[in-house]
Amino acid sequence: MNEPKVNLTEMLTNIGNTARIAAQGLATVPTTLKAAALRHAAAAIRADGPAILAANAQDIAAAEANGLSGAMLDRLRLDVARLEATAAGVEAVAGLPDPVGDVIDRAERPNGLILTRVRVPIGVIGIIYESRPNVTADAGALAVMAGNAAILRGGSEAIHSNRAIHAAMVRGLAAGGLPEGAVQLIQTTDRAAVGAMLAAEGLIDLIIPRGGKSLVARVQAEARVPVLAHLDGLNHSYVDRAADPAMARDIVVNAKLRRTGVCGATETLLIDRGFADPLPILTGLLDAGCELRGDAEVRALHPAILKANDDDWDTEYLDAILSVKLVDGVDAAIAHIAAHGSHHTDAIITADEPTADHFLARVDSAIVMWNASTQFADGGEFGLGAEIGIATGRLHARGPVALEGLTTYKWIVRGTGQTRP
Template sequence: MSEEFLKVAHAARDAAAELAPLPRAPKDRALRVMADALVAATETIVEANALDVAKARESGTSEAMIDRLRLDAGRIEAIAEAVRQIADLPDPVGEVARGSTLPNGLELRQVRVPLGVIGIIYEGRPNVTVDAAALCLKSGNAVMLRGSSSAYESNTALVKVMQEALEDTEVPSGAVQLVPGLTRDSVKELMRARGLVDVLIPRGGASLINSVVEESTVPVIETGVGNCHVYVDAEADLDLALTILLNAKVQRPSVCNAAETLLVHADVAGTFVPLAMAALAGAGVTVHGDPAFVAQGAVEATDDDYYAEYLSLDIAAKVVGSLDEAVAHIRKYGSAHTEAIVTRSQGAARRFVALVDSAAVAVNASTRFTDGGEFGFGAEIGISTQKLHARGPMGLPELTSTKWIYTGDGHIRS
């Protein structure tokens, strides 16, 4: 590893040790100072962001992506307000997860503690730089940030402002670090920093997440990829199903909890398929379907379509002969993010919930609710689609581990 990388990694490690025992008050105060500093530095941040925007435009980046990259005074104020909201959230550190007194009188507690140093590898929007830093600090963790090279100037300015703000607080300024470098080598250094970095969280598209999962020697919490399904059961209220489908697909198609596949039970397909096709076409959605949908104007689906996370106004569609066939389809093609069933049958709902192995399962509700804010967490670092440590929307408690503490009075084991 380069000396430059080791310098920031060790700084983060040292800061994590100082930060971990801090109570809530100094952490909240530091976050509020940080929020105020970001607003005060608006001009500097916007100037740095303008360099990234100009470079992106010169390289032919789409206007949609440039808009995700762009910062202005309003967006910086919104970022700062999000930091203030995180400061208002309960602190998970020190919370007793379990506790008991053993028959021998030994007092036993399992308490939440910070993970240590969290590495975040992410794409696109520079607001993630601040969001991730604030969530990590609130949960007592130091953070090493490796954002997209397209936002390097913006991220550098944001981290500098946050570090300088923390110098006037009890939270060590080294707790927020930007991984140096613009090449993939710097990403690899972060992925191989086992012993210096405790966990990695990738945020971005499937290729980024797969790369981190496959190449990292640091433990990874896999997040984000969402091939989410809406299954319309034989006992569904079809008007309700149509409303849920449109919300799940159309409200915000570029996010991981948007629906990407529609499954319809054969018993209601004759009525629902034409309704769905008309409604989806009216919303500008291209349907990639099986013969039943093609007969109503859909594009013929390939096997790849059923695996796809479109993140666009496209959806795959298929008629299935049973609930169990729908579940089998989800197991084969899904990404274990969120699946929804629309049904009036409590038995069908219970069976679907029991059989579907995903981070979230919705009954008569849109897939779009799989979100930390919607779940009442206040904020999230991402949505985990794996099974170990954390699953589903990851709020502050998911950025902690636990420690067992037992207290005796001269107890010895016989």
């Protein structure tokens, strides 16, 4: 794609200053006004549906020509149903409780000072993401509803889709009375724009990367502003010896194959050696078109299972491929997850509650599940509306990052003339 050369530092400075002004205004905008503006944005996305789908078709054609994988094409592709889901997601955010102004706690000191901690917006949030054009709408809507301005930088493979969705969003927000600078999109595909965002200390208050391992690693290594990381979804489903066989089969097939390109997809299946009959689970996966990889012990269970190598236990396939391993009980499963997982989402399937409780307590992931598909790792499924990503770190926010995760707090102290002795 041929683009005119731009001065990235100057561009980021202008965008950042515009975002800061917008954020200062958004911080005190009433909930009703923010919600109404987001509904206007959803309507604009629907109205621009044909143009957005045409722009997406350009991106798909270019991605196919460049040999993008099937999983990545699935993430990139929009159709009428997905675009409607995008607009509906913006409307859903408009209907969520506004966290801004919530009192977290209140205390009165012996000297009469009254202290409250109150949720406030973070300010200007930079979101760097790949492939999925719906993130343009999701991230913009969440940022605005939480009183923040957003600076968005999508992947070059989705540039036409992102521009079209962003244009609709901005028109809708402006029609609802919010500043156009509330949601801005980095229009250039120059990869150096990411570096400029990472160095934008003072202009951007928080960076959220949403993409592959290489993108997140770069952001964490180079950022001079705080980072809320969304790491890869190297997720595990563990079938315990006390699992119901039919339930285990259904959950595992769904966890792997419902949509292979989402970050909540299971990538490694662990099966307790004490589980009576793993073959129906494996044949269920194979019959559904999933490639299985395992060691000699697993391959002995079915001739179609391929040999796994050491890298398979550390691979997020984002495809109809699953690594399979037999383990000696729940503690061995926990140890494998600790050694190879990404602290995203891990699940146990068992009818034994103490074993489940042990797994849930010991696995150090942002989301741990019992008798449920890892594909539920999604902000919408958690009742949070759209999400910006699944945070896998240990600070500020963990799991699906939605409205509350885009706020911080401040202390408000009310006195009656107290002085400190």
